[in-house]
Amino acid sequence: MNLKKRLQSGDQLLGTLLSLPSPEIAEMMSQVGFDWLFIDLEHGPHGFMELQRMLQAMRSDCGALVRVPEVSESNIKKVLDIGAEGIIVPKVNSAEEAERIVSYAKYPTQGVRGVGAARAQGYGLSFQEYIEKANESTMVVIQIEHFEGVNQIHNILSVEGIDVVFIGPYDLSASLGLAGQVDHPQVREAIEKVEQACQEVSMPMGYFGTTPESVRPYQQKKGYQLITCGTDSGGLIAQAQGILKGLRG
Numbered sequence: 001m002n003l004k005k006r007l008q009s010g011d012q013l014l015g016t017l018l019s020l021p022s023p024e025i026a027e028m029m030s031q032v033g034f035d036w037l038f039i040d041l042e043h044g045p046h047g048f049m050e051l052q053r054m055l056q057a058m059r060s061d062c063g064a065l066v067r068v069p070e071v072s073e074s075n076i077k078k079v080l081d082i083g084a085e086g087i088i089v090p091k092v093n094s095a096e097e098a099e100r101i102v103s104y105a106k107y108p109t110q111g112v113r114g115v116g117a118a119r120a121q122g123y124g125l126s127f128q129e130y131i132e133k134a135n136e137s138t139m140v141v142i143q144i145e146h147f148e149g150v151n152q153i154h155n156i157l158s159v160e161g162i163d164v165v166f167i168g169p170y171d172l173s174a175s176l177g178l179a180g181q182v183d184h185p186q187v188r189e190a191i192e193k194v195e196q197a198c199q200e201v202s203m204p205m206g207y208f209g210t211t212p213e214s215v216r217p218y219q220q221k222k223g224y225q226l227i228t229c230g231t232d233s234g235g236l237i238a239q240a241q242g243i244l245k246g247l248r249g
Ligand code: 3PY
Pocket: 143, 145, 167, 168, 169, 170, 171, 172, 208
């Protein structure tokens, strides 16, 4: 079952964030049991070629959602044509922007996605099959991570075709002048405003945290179906620091 079907059936999908352009890390992380991997082209140095190599290395029963560097028709088209199951779009602050995102992610007549034959379409071998199913099976995740997006949440939610509203607690806290204070009451209040709006229209939500302790409260809240915990670089650093601490005391 693909990620979108699992989301629609009510599953909670656990992932981790990959910030390094490494097919080997993608290969490993796709084998440890995560439902999906959050591949970050917004902050990571990855280009489209590295993304393709990462997706090729992953186990097929682990999904991939790719965060695009910014909203652009070509970014969204390429990421989907390379074979991501969906896109994550950072800092969406208006309904107009959300409409453009959905339009770039869907083939006509629902949207304006260009038609090509790349990896997602089996380089042409599964062209018709992919084209027929893509609008339904592609996941569109938008991030609310700025107070402006919080203020616009009702308008943004009126846009057809959004599958998940994903909170970015770090950017959201920064937009409030509280960078990194993800549990500050003002940040929580902003998140609760988004939660309430999403719950009213049964919109699934997502959350990112660096540790299981930081995501657990959200994991247990109603509606949070896309959970991202930890990063590849954070894991490597923690492991190395643990080794040194063990050896040096
Ligand atoms: C943030 O916290 O700003 C994020 O984008 C997490 O994915």
